[in-house]
Amino acid sequence: MKLFSKKKKNFIIALVLILIILSLNFYQKEVKNFFYLISSPFQKNLWRAGERVSLFFETVREIKSLKKENEELKLKIKEILAENLNLKELKKENKILRDALNIGLEKEFNLQLVSVIGKDISEDFLIIDKGSKDGLEKNLAVVTQQKVLVGRISEVYENFSKVMLISNKRSSFDGKISGLKEEEIYGVVKGGGKNKINFESVAQDKKVREGDKVITSALAGIFPSGILVGEIKEVKKNDVEPFQKIEIRPAFDLEKLEFLFVIKK
Amino acid sequence: MKKVFISILIFYILALLESSFFVHFDFFYSLPNFILILVVLINLLEKPKNSFGLWLAGIGGFFLDIFSTFSLKMDFVGFYILFLLTISVFIKVILKRYVRISILKRI
Numbered sequence: 206m207k208l209f210s211k212k213k214k215n216f217i218i219a220l221v222l223i224l225i226i227l228s229l230n231f232y233q234k235e236v237k238n239f240f241y242l243i244s245s246p247f248q249k250n251l252w253r254a255g256e257r258v259s260l261f262f263e264t265v266r267e268i269k270s271l272k273k274e275n276e277e278l279k280l281k282i283k284e285i286l287a288e289n290l291n292l293k294e295l296k297k298e299n300k301i302l303r304d305a306l307n308i309g310l311e312k313e314f315n316l317q318l319v320s321v322i323g324k325d326i327s328e329d330f331l332i333i334d335k336g337s338k339d340g341l342e343k344n345l346a347v348v349t350q351q352k353v354l355v356g357r358i359s360e361v362y363e364n365f366s367k368v369m370l371i372s373n374k375r376s377s378f379d380g381k382i383s384g385l386k387e388e389e390i391y392g393v394v395k396g397g398g399k400n401k402i403n404f405e406s407v408a409q410d411k412k413v414r415e416g417d418k419v420i421t422s423a424l425a426g427i428f429p430s431g432i433l434v435g436e437i438k439e440v441k442k443n444d445v446e447p448f449q450k451i452e453i454r455p456a457f458d459l460e461k462l463e464f465l466f467v468i469k470k
Numbered sequence: 471m472k473k474v475f476i477s478i479l480i481f482y483i484l485a486l487l488e489s490s491f492f493v494h495f496d497f498f499y500s501l502p503n504f505i506l507i508l509v510v511l512i513n514l515l516e517k518p519k520n521s522f523g524l525w526l527a528g529i530g531g532f533f534l535d536i537f538s539t540f541s542l543k544m545d546f547v548g549f550y551i552l553f554l555l556t557i558s559v560f561i562k563v564i565l566k567r568y569v570r571i572s573i574l575k576r577i
Contacts, residue, residue, distance in 0.1 A: 226548040226551055230548065234546065244486055244537075249490075251487060252490045255490060255494035256494055262495075
């Protein structure tokens with residue numbers, strides 16, 4: 206004989222379960238603590254594994270956006286580098302202008318700052334970045350910020366000009382040796398090609414020493430007087446010839462020419 | 471009895487996975503409740519006469535109560551047990567009264 210019918214049995218089970226659940230609430234902290242305690246080692250490992258796996262999927266998902274971001278950043282770096290270079294150039298230009306101001310070049314002449322964009326050393330030509338648009342004309346003198354003569358403008362284009370160096374074979378003008386107490390020695394400064402300059406038409410009896418400074422004279426015509434050309438490098442005397450053979454060392458370093466001034470009339 | 475122990479183990483592992491592993495794969499800040507899904511599926515698939523689904527609801531609900539942080543602002547162990555049991559009973563009643571052919575057979 207059955208002690209309880211099926212319905213009663215189910216009812217009793219349900220009642221017992223409800224009582225167990227309710228009683229769990231009285232000790233819920235202890236119960237939860239127990240489960241957390243025994244599960245924490247597994248939970249820690251699962252947490253780490255989950256983190257790693259999700260990170261992997263996230264990376265895979267983000268590769269596309271990262272690629273795009275990377276390209277954008279690369280572009281930005283290029284822009285910043287270009288800006289940085291520009292600023293460096295400006296700084297250099299600023300320094301040169303300051304130097305020029307210090308030696309009072311701007312008080313003597315109406316100057317135009319130009320930068321060298323091309324060189325033809327074998328032909329003794331330079332190309333500068335200013336042209337007729339900036340008011341440059343043919344035959345204007347070109348000097349460095351230290352007031353050293355470099356050459357003259359031989360051709361003018363709209364946005365750039367060609368400068369013929371004083372060492373060019375076609376270049377020739379009057380010069381004199383400066384700082385002499387005795388009589389002044391005048392001569393013709395003539396380009397010898399390939400960065401060589403000669404001081405010609407100096408009579409044999411004139412005393413020219415190595416290291417003497419040569420400047421432009423008032424007779425130079427296209428060049429203002431008193432601009433440094435260079436110093437005497439070598440003097441060769443030959444009784445057979447009427448004039449001395451004198452070589453001038455240019456006062457500018459062709460390799461280092463970057464910024465120049467054009468003396469406007 | 472063996473079936474009950476195996477289900478306890480499975481639900482325990484599921485609860486652990488859900489609270490520690492799957493939380494890292496939330497889609498739009500929500501995560502499917504695997505225990506709930508399993509309980510509903512078993513109740514749908516087993517014969518309405520069987521009571522195994524109800525046992526599973528109790529076990530699953532218990533682990534959800536322990537490991538779930540959702541508590542309707544009250545710290546009450548038993549919320550999920552009652553919730554899953556209610557769902558299981560509801561499914562069984564519906565299946566018993568309104569569905570003549572077993573879902574498994576229909577599939």
